[in-house]
Amino acid sequence: MTDHSADPGFEEAARPPRSQWRDVWDQFKTHKGALLGAGFFLFVVVAVMIGPWLWPIPYDAIDIRARNQGPSLAHPFGTDQLGRDMLARMLKGGQTSVAVGIAAMALSLFFGTLVGVLAGYFKRLDGPLMRFTDLFLALPLLPLLLVIIMLFRDPLRAAFGPETGIFILIVFVIGITSWMQTARIVRGDVLALKEREFVLAARSIGTPDRRMITRHLLPNVLSPIMVSATLGIANAIITESALSFLGLGFPSDFPTWGRLLFDATDYLQQYPERVIWPGLAISLTVLAVNYIGDGLRDALDPRIRGR
Amino acid sequence: MLNYTIRRLLLAIPTLLFIALVIFLLLELAPGDPMANVPLTVPPEVKEKMRIALGLDQPTHVRFLRWLQQFFWVEPLHMLDTLFGTSWAEGQQRIISWQSRSPVMDIVWQRMPQTLWVVGLSYVLGALIAVPVGVISAYRQYSFIDQLGTFISMIGFSVPTFFTGVLMIVIFSVHLGWFPSIYDTTLVVNDWESFTKQIRQMIMPVSVLALYNAAQISRFMRASMLDNLNQDYVRTARAKGLREKTVVLVHVLRNSMIPVVTVIALGVPQVFGGAIITEQVFKVNGLGQLLITAIQANDLPMVQTLTFIFAILIVVFNLIADLLYGVLDPRIRYD
Numbered sequence: 001m002t003d004h005s006a007d008p009g010f011e012e013a014a015r016p017p018r019s020q021w022r023d024v025w026d027q028f029k030t031h032k033g034a035l036l037g038a039g040f041f042l043f044v045v046v047a048v049m050i051g052p053w054l055w056p057i058p059y060d061a062i063d064i065r066a067r068n069q070g071p072s073l074a075h076p077f078g079t080d081q082l083g084r085d086m087l088a089r090m091l092k093g094g095q096t097s098v099a100v101g102i103a104a105m106a107l108s109l110f111f112g113t114l115v116g117v118l119a120g121y122f123k124r125l126d127g128p129l130m131r132f133t134d135l136f137l138a139l140p141l142l143p144l145l146l147v148i149i150m151l152f153r154d155p156l157r158a159a160f161g162p163e164t165g166i167f168i169l170i171v172f173v174i175g176i177t178s179w180m181q182t183a184r185i186v187r188g189d190v191l192a193l194k195e196r197e198f199v200l201a202a203r204s205i206g207t208p209d210r211r212m213i214t215r216h217l218l219p220n221v222l223s224p225i226m227v228s229a230t231l232g233i234a235n236a237i238i239t240e241s242a243l244s245f246l247g248l249g250f251p252s253d254f255p256t257w258g259r260l261l262f263d264a265t266d267y268l269q270q271y272p273e274r275v276i277w278p279g280l281a282i283s284l285t286v287l288a289v290n291y292i293g294d295g296l297r298d299a300l301d302p303r304i305r306g307r
Numbered sequence: 308m309l310n311y312t313i314r315r316l317l318l319a320i321p322t323l324l325f326i327a328l329v330i331f332l333l334l335e336l337a338p339g340d341p342m343a344n345v346p347l348t349v350p351p352e353v354k355e356k357m358r359i360a361l362g363l364d365q366p367t368h369v370r371f372l373r374w375l376q377q378f379f380w381v382e383p384l385h386m387l388d389t390l391f392g393t394s395w396a397e398g399q400q401r402i403i404s405w406q407s408r409s410p411v412m413d414i415v416w417q418r419m420p421q422t423l424w425v426v427g428l429s430y431v432l433g434a435l436i437a438v439p440v441g442v443i444s445a446y447r448q449y450s451f452i453d454q455l456g457t458f459i460s461m462i463g464f465s466v467p468t469f470f471t472g473v474l475m476i477v478i479f480s481v482h483l484g485w486f487p488s489i490y491d492t493t494l495v496v497n498d499w500e501s502f503t504k505q506i507r508q509m510i511m512p513v514s515v516l517a518l519y520n521a522a523q524i525s526r527f528m529r530a531s532m533l534d535n536l537n538q539d540y541v542r543t544a545r546a547k548g549l550r551e552k553t554v555v556l557v558h559v560l561r562n563s564m565i566p567v568v569t570v571i572a573l574g575v576p577q578v579f580g581g582a583i584i585t586e587q588v589f590k591v592n593g594l595g596q597l598l599i600t601a602i603q604a605n606d607l608p609m610v611q612t613l614t615f616i617f618a619i620l621i622v623v624f625n626l627i628a629d630l631l632y633g634v635l636d637p638r639i640r641y642d
Contacts, residue, residue, distance in 0.1 A: 033461075138322055138625065139329070140617030142580040143598055147610060150602050151336055238467050242584055245469045246599060258469075265473055265588075268488075272477040279470035287465035294461075 027299040034295020037288035044285050048094035057085040059092035059255060077277050081267060086260075090277055093255035097282070100171055100240045100256070105232035107175030109182060113225060116186025117213055121194065130187070133180050141177045145239070148173050149248045166250050170243065174236045182228045189221045223300035230293035234286045241282050257282045308633060315629065319622050324375075326618045331371050334607045361403070377402045378612065382412050406606040414597065415612070421492050422593030426582040429513040433520025434571055440521065441528020441567075445536060446555060456525065463522020468581060472515045472588035479511060486511050490591040512589040520578060527570045531563040538562075565635045572628040576621040 028034055052059065057075075062082045071078050077086035119129035149169060156165035193199060193216075202216050241258025243249040250256050252263060260278035267274060362370060377400065384395045401410040444456040480488035487508050496505050535541065536559055544554045583595030590596075594613065601609035 135322065135325065138618060138621050139326060140576070140580060140614055140621060142583055143610075143614045143617055144330070144333070146599070146602050147330075147333060147614065150605075151333065234465070241467060242469060245584065246587060248602075261470065261473065268473065268476060269481060272481050275470075275473050275477065279466075279473065283462075283466040283470055286467070287461060290461055290465050 024299045028295050031295035031298060033291040034299075037291030037295070040284065040288040041292060044094065044281075044288070045098055048091055048098055051091035052088065052095065055085075055088050055091060057088045059088040060084065060253065071273075078271075078274065080263070080274065086274070086277060089255045089260060090257070090281060093257045093260050093278065094281060094285075096167070096250065096254070096256040097237055097240060097258070098285070100167065100174070101233045101237040103171045104174035104178070104236035104240070105229055107171060108179040108232050108236075109225060109229055110179075111175065112179035112182025112228070113186050113218075113221075115179065115183040117190055117217060117221075119183070120187040120190025121209070121213060121217065126187075129183075133183050136177070137180050139177075142242075145173055145177060145243065146246065146248055149243065153248075162251055163254055166254075170240055170249060174239050178232060178235055178239075182225065182232070185224045185228065186221050189224060190217055193217055193220055223296075226300065227293055227297045230289050230296060234289040234293070237282065237286055237289075308630075311633070312626075312630060315626050319626060323615075323619065323622055326622075327375065327378075327615055328371065330611055330614050330618070331374065332367075334611055335367055361405075362400075373400075374402065374608075374611065378615070385410075385412070402608050402612055404601075404606055404609045406601065406604050406609065411609050411612045414609070415594065415616070418592060418594050418597050421490070421591050422579070422582060422586070422595065425490075425509060425512050425586070425591055425593065426516065426578055428509070429516030430520050430575065430578050432513060432517040434524055436517065436521040437524035438528055438564075438567070441525040442532055442555070442560060442563075444525070444529045445532030445563075448533065453529075456529070460522040460525050463518050467584075468515055468519050469584050469588050471518065472512070472585055475511045475515060476588070488589070490589050492592050512585055512591060515588075516578070516582065516585050519581065520574070523574065524567065524571060528563065528567050531566050532559060535559045535563045565632065568635060569628040569632050572624050572631055575624045576617065579617060579620060 028038075062084060063079070064082060075085050075087065077090060079085055080089070115129055115133060119126045119133075152169055153166065156169050159165060160168060199212070199216060202212060207215070237257075240249060240256065241261065244256050244258030245262045247262060250259050252259060257278040261275055261282070264271070264274040264278065358364060362373060365373070381399045381401055384399070385401060387393060388395055388397075402412065403409070404411045404414060407414065440456050440460075444453040447453055476488045479485045485507075488511075490508050490512065491504075494501060494505055494508070496502050541554060541559060544558050545551075549558075579594070582593065583598060585591070586593045586595040587599060594616075598610065598613045600606075601613065
């Protein structure tokens with residue numbers, strides 16, 4: 001994948017070989033929005049991971065005398081109607097929201113890549129798998145999400161406890177309803193790659209299918225997969241908050257950004273500033289992730305890279 | 308073309324049947340009991356009779372077939388009856404909501420106008436904003452206007468509609484008091500005053516959805532314009548001395564609209580889905596709100612019917628998008 005064989009000139013040959021990922025990073029750096037987005041996303045992830053340990057007030061500590069306060073030194077984001085500290089709840093909520101986003105993205109990437117590679121590589125499976133994908137694309141997803149959550153909330157809550165049960169359910173549900181685009185892109189790329197000479201060469205030395213896929217095909221479809229990964233995180237975070245906002249997500253004593261926003265809308269007339277924090281957190285995180293995706297798409301495209 | 312249309316329509320039938328089956332089987336697992344709302348004083352044998360009256364004693368496949376028959380046969384007949392005053396559907400069981408014990412389709416028809424007005428208008432508005440924005444962004448690529456357009460559309464699809472909606476309520480209803488925060492569906496538009504009232508209550512939900520839609524469509528418009536601006540035929544058009552306005556607005560725009568029109572068609576069903584959230588924010592009692600209340604009340608016939616209507620929308624608009632592509636682009640022939 002390195003570029004040093006392209007031009008046999010002396011200058012080129014004298015330079016140390018550069019890895020592909022270094023080129024990608026160099027191109028990524030030139031995209032200001034993407035760099036800013038990556039920095040912000042990293043900041044959010046680190047903040048929600050270690051924030052709850054650093055911030056002394058627990059997210060569920062009720063202090064009824066200090067309820068409905070505005071921002072102050074003790075409570076930088078104010079407190080809610082039960083006097084719970086909003087900063088602690090935001091950090092805890094972010095932990096859930098980001099975890100749901102990443103886990104659901106991973107699940108949908110796994111499904112999407114699996115279906116895409118199988119459909120693209122094995123001709124026999126192509127027809128049925130793609131019909132299956134089309135069928136999923138024709139399902140009304142948001143209504144079905146709501147229905148599935150309504151149906152399986154109670155059994156899973158009984159089986160795994162209220163928080164883990166809902167977490168598994170939401171991640172699973174978002175994962176199995178968002179893999180279709182990845183599958184289509186991966187299938188298209190695999191179909192094109194299969195016609196290339198290096199695949200023929202690998203086949204002629206008797207590479208088995210399994211190694212053909214893991215060694216030759218997967219590394220080459222990595223870039224579209226990475227781009228859909230970033231879009232997947234953004235999509236999963238928005239879907240999770242939408243579900244929480246509709247009252248069908250996590251239980252109310254278990255904060256997520258969407259849930260906090262939903263709870264705050266009840267007090268919209270009196271304390272309008274309380275909806276701002278969770279809403280801003282969702283929007284900025286998703287915006288950052290989208291910018292990362294934008295930069296990554298440019299950086300991973302060899303036609304743009306190096307211009 | 309006709310062959311292709313017929314083939315696609317025939318293919319849509321098993322797809323829709325399968326989707327109906329999936330939804331039905333999913334709902335079959337529901338723990339809810341339609342008799343849960345009946346008072347406890349009603350004796351169990353009466354409850355059992357009510358259950359039989361609803362057809363709940365039948366096995367699953369019989370109930371599924373009955374639902375299909377009701378949806379595809381009885382309801383259209385009933386529609387014809389109300390239109391022409393005939394009585395074909397007389398005495399036939401319609402799909403009954405467990406919540407209100409009234410026919411599901413009657414409620415759907417009541418809720419339809421609100422959704423269509425808010426969602427439809429916002430989609431049209433979004434497309435009307437998106438096309439010029441996309442054209443200008445592409446024509447002046449990397450200029451200040453392009454950067455601004457890109458940034459606004461990034462915001463448009465990063466900020467979820469339930470936040471923009473709530474934010475608008477905070478600013479325009481709570482602080483400024485310009486618009487009402489709750490959509491009044493009982494409002495009858497019959498004079499100028501009620502008309503302005505209707506406009507005022509529609510501004511916020513429509514603009515929230517329009518921003519979201521415009522963000523999506525303008526990106527496609529820009530990309531499609533960029534693809535076309537470097538084509539040879541554009542150079543030819545310029546070389547033969549056409550004015551720049553003609554080149555861009557007639558030659559390039561018409562060709563770039565082809566993929567955008569199909570994207571607009573494909574987006575219609577998603578918009579209905581997305582409107583579920585916006586309707587919840589602004590308390591518009593449209594189809595989305597109906598679905599949410601039905602889900603919360605365990606009203607399975609209503610959920611089944613509504614979800615299936617959304618599925619029909621998706622399948623139909625996919626078909627429309629594909630056909631439009633064939634009509635608009637002479638390079639694509641389906642036969």
